Amino acid sequence: MGTPARTGAPVTLTIDGFEITVPEGTSVMRAAAEAGIKVPKLCATDSLEAFGSCRLCVVEIEGRRGTPASCTTPVAPGMVVHTQSSKVKKIRKGVMELYISDHPLDCLTCAANGDCELQDMAGMVGLRDVRYEPGRNHFEQRFAVGPNPEYIPKDTSNPYFTYDPAKCIVCSRCVRACEEVQGTFALTIEGRGFESRVKAGAAADDFLSSDCVSCGACVQACPTGTLQEKSVIELGTPERSVITTCAYCGVGCSFKAE
Ligand code: FES
Secondary structure, eight states: OOOOOOOSOEEEEEETTEEEEEETTOBHHHHHHHTTOOOOOSSOOSSSOOOOOSOOSBOEETTOOSOOBTTTOBOOTTOEEESSOHHHHHHHHHHHHHHHHTSOSOGGGOTTTTSOHHHHHHHHTTOOOOOSOOOGGGSOGGGOOSOOTTOOOOBOOSSSEEEOGGGOOOOOHHHHHIIIIIOOOOEEEESOGGGOEEEESSSOSSSTTSSOOOOOHHHHHOSSSSEEEHHHHHHOOOSSOOOBOOTTOSSOOOBOOO
């Protein structure tokens, strides 16, 4: 489901007790943000079409069954939304537990440490413990010795960035950035459940031999350390970042300076 267009008449709704008026077509998540209310998210960004896959942004809406994703739900007149009910907090924590149960515990040595949305969201939902059995990515399988049919090695074929499938949460932000920002369609998702992963091209074995043009849109979109610039891995993340947008180009790529 795509991001609803914000083109229509004003719509007034209530979110966490605050009355807010936004254009028809605005998502509940965006309306909440405009009211200063942060809803946890992993698969949604301001620059990509909403996808509704991570289920971290669920909310309760009075008079509606279930807990819809706020990023793909358009506002409606008179809607009453709760973003911090005990029910949605419990669901978000459960979702984060599942993500972390199958994610490597190498934050202290990960190049994305301190610049990782998965880390941020775990903190935001108050995750302390994980009740589930660790998945295969939970440990440092990439250093496993000998043949391992489940082991998917890091892809370091691209000269500018690396892809580590063990850290991928399959939010598809990279796939959508490749399509929506670059229009290349080099990435796809294959497999289901714990087996699902991002793949560069249907026929290619790695990024270098795929249709990838090394634009970096996927790296920019990645919320974890899955796609990492090689320069960042070598130098480490800067203690301070300055993000600017070049005045001469509308692409919106970021420049990070130490
Ligand atoms: Fe809404 Fe992922 S941010 S489902």
